[in-house]
Amino acid sequence: MDEVSKKGQQISNYLAFLIKEKLPQINIITPHDHGCQLSLIVPNGHSTFISITEKGVVCDWREPNVIRIAPMPLYNTFVDCFEFVRRLKSIISE
Numbered sequence: 177m178d179e180v181s182k183k184g185q186q187i188s189n190y191l192a193f194l195i196k197e198k199l200p201q202i203n204i205i206t207p208h209d210h211g212c213q214l215s216l217i218v219p220n221g222h223s224t225f226i227s228i229t230e231k232g233v234v235c236d237w238r239e240p241n242v243i244r245i246a247p248m249p250l251y252n253t254f255v256d257c258f259e260f261v262r263r264l265k266s267i268i269s270e
Contacts (some may be wrong), residue, residue: 183249188212191247191257198261201268205242213246219268227267233260 192214195202203217218224221241228235228243236244247257 180249184212184247187247187249187252187254187257188214190254191245191260194257194261198265199268202264211246212248213244216243216245217241218243218264224264224267227270228260228264231263231267233263 188210192204192206195204195214195216201219204214205217206213206215215238218241222237225235225237225243233245235246238244245260247260
């Protein structure tokens with residue numbers, strides 16, 4: 177379980193890094209000391225959530241403009257995180 181927990185922290189930190197680097201218009205509101213889940217304030221709120229869901233991403237919506245995403249270490253990869261950011265960037269850029 178230690179290795180799973182370690183990967184969970186690494187994959188979540190990688191996702192946060194990608195978001196900060198590639199999507200500066202998104203604000204991560206999750207505290208620095210967190211588990212796998214990240215809460216993101218996104219432009220165009222609910223329509224962005226609908227679009228990312230239609231692109232095959234499983235995430236959660238919270239009012240007013242928050243998407244919650246949780247890369248799980250047992251079945252998500254670092255490539256999945258990269259692909260999420262790529263898809264989100266294409267939606268926001270539309």
